[in-house]
Amino acid sequence: MSEISGTSSSYLDQLRWQDEGTEINTEPKDTMLSQEDFFSLLTQQLAYQDPFKPVENAEMVSQMSSFTTAEGIGQLNEQMTGLNDIMSSSQALQASSLVGQKVLVPTGYSYKSDTTGVEGVVSLSAPTTNVTVRIENTRGEVMHSFAMGEQEAGNVRFDWDGTDTEGNQLPPGNYVVKAYALQGDSSEELPISTYAKVDSVSISGANGVALNLQGIQGGFRLSDVLEVAKG
Template sequence: MSLINPLNNTQALAGQTSVSSQNTGPSQQATSAAIQAATTQSAEETSTTGNPFIDGIRLPDESSIPEANNQELTQEDFFSLLSQQLSMQDPFKPVDNDQMIAQMASFSTVDGINNLNDEIKTLNSVMTSSQALQASGLVGQKVLIPSDTGHISAEDPSLKGIISTPETIESIAVRIEDEKGQLVKTFTIDGSAGGNIDVSWDGLDKNGEPVASGNYSIKATGRVDGTSEELPVSTYAHVTSVSLGTASTGAILNLRGVGGIKIGDVLAVSET
């Protein structure tokens, strides 16, 4: 009986393994690639079940959140949400036809309101342009504005305005002040007629000399019920040009030396 050396047997097996690993040829590599491809395909097939409802509720492998670019829902977004709602509904409790029609009608109403807003904006633009065109007829004329400040220049050497009185006043004291608030001239006018009293300043100071060009204020005081009170004064200004403005402001009248004023704030129009 012969004995087998375990050590020699182990070495022989190791040699066979080494030879087997070194003799790996192209055919064995192709076989490994085919097995790996089959495994990948099998994994992909197991990710879907073929049932749209079950596949629809599976968590996605990657985030599919779109980038935020617009916060407004369009008609395409609405139909996308409606289609998603129909695909996710319970087949035993489908969406009622009335509910679906109500949703579509609601979206149509919202879409109609948006279109109406666009039309209103266009209409406002047209009305603003038309108003500016009509206001252009005021260029070169004088308008009464609710301000006690007027402009004196070589073209307009005098200043006119209106003093509003709550009742008849025998005598109204008028003061003319420059832009710094310094007194330029004082005089009195008759206010016995009551109501709106015309006031006019010839543009001369207390010494009878023409004043320099600039803005001057008309201040008026009178005794009302036995008490001296400041009376509201409005002045006339020369319109040099008209600006379109916006839908909220309307046409803007540009006044010589005074600035701009909304056409809606004009109290009266006077001839030149």
């Protein structure tokens, strides 16, 4: 009886030592089906198929085509993600060179500093008479206006020196520039663009690269820039 007990104890100890010496691999396994795994499964399918109901060639080709297409789409997505990262980096590099420069953007909302006025462009689709540029404050009050007369079609430049109708220098801040022309018996508002200084560049995943302009809230896309000039 004691021999049996001793043998059992020795056997259990041996099993315990084996368990303690065995390392359990807890690393997560890759569950992605590779091309090699797919062809291995396809080979098994062919080996164990019913000889009286073999897999049709068309079905086999369809399975292989579906897997190849899915794998190709996955690779294409990876390549497009890499290309998008490269393009974003390139745009950021281009935009950073604009910091401190003046850019022409399609907006009449502008900023006047202590020493500068506002420059811009009025866009005319046809020859127009009686072109007038009007400067308003953010409350819509007219601070200054000047006539540009008759103009041909194209981009007509203007330069406001920052003064009011009496020649007094207006305080720095935001102003709205509007342009009008006489079309028949009515006055029509014209498209306008203004120059602004680039203060900084913002980079975000959703919106890409944005230019932050002096005194103007909200960024402009690099593609919105119509012209670049010295600051």
